[in-house]
Amino acid sequence: MERRMQEGPALRTIYDQGEERRVCFYRHADGTFGFLEWKYWNEEDSWAPTRIGQGSRLASLNEAIQEARSRVDWLSSDAQPEPKLYQLGWATLPGLRGLSVGEFRATPTDMPDNDRGVAMEFASEAERDGFLREIEAAFAARRFTNAADAFDTVKAYALEHVAKR
Numbered sequence: 001m002e003r004r005m006q007e008g009p010a011l012r013t014i015y016d017q018g019e020e021r022r023v024c025f026y027r028h029a030d031g032t033f034g035f036l037e038w039k040y041w042n043e044e045d046s047w048a049p050t051r052i053g054q055g056s057r058l059a060s061l062n063e064a065i066q067e068a069r070s071r072v073d074w075l076s077s078d079a080q081p082e083p084k085l086y087q088l089g090w091a092t093l094p095g096l097r098g099l100s101v102g103e104f105r106a107t108p109t110d111m112p113d114n115d116r117g118v119a120m121e122f123a124s125e126a127e128r129d130g131f132l133r134e135i136e137a138a139f140a141a142r143r144f145t146n147a148a149d150a151f152d153t154v155k156a157y158a159l160e161h162v163a164k165r
Contacts, residue, residue, distance in 0.1 A: 011061060011112050012085060012121060016074045023053065023068050023075055025061060027112075032057040033064040037072050061085065061110045085109055086128060088118040088158055092150050098143035101150050104132050118158040131161060 010024035020040045034056040038047045058064045069076045086106035112119030122128035144150035
């Protein structure tokens, strides 16, 4: 079916098993969190928001998820395992042939910071650990001329990994 897509600035998106409904979670400019349920319309081949969650303002992403589970019928009964949100971090180190990146880590977070890093969801610790091994190997031999290039390249790699799932 593959109707999955990133909805603007959504921090997290949870789909129903048929990919006909989804709930997107957002961080508002005032620092509060909210959610909005979306429905897929086959006739128009597009997503449209329902009114569920519109205007919600909660103190944390976890509170928004709990509120969504209490208000969205299919989400509360969905048996999918709850993915955990992690902030990806790494060290940028100087070397003779340029900057290297390594020592990748994924720290659990309720407050993702996509401006200064990458927030990623993993369904299990095994998936998280596998990704950390993969990204460590991918960047082991790479060198960069400046920190901005290193940051942008790591971020692009991580976001590409998220898009493949």
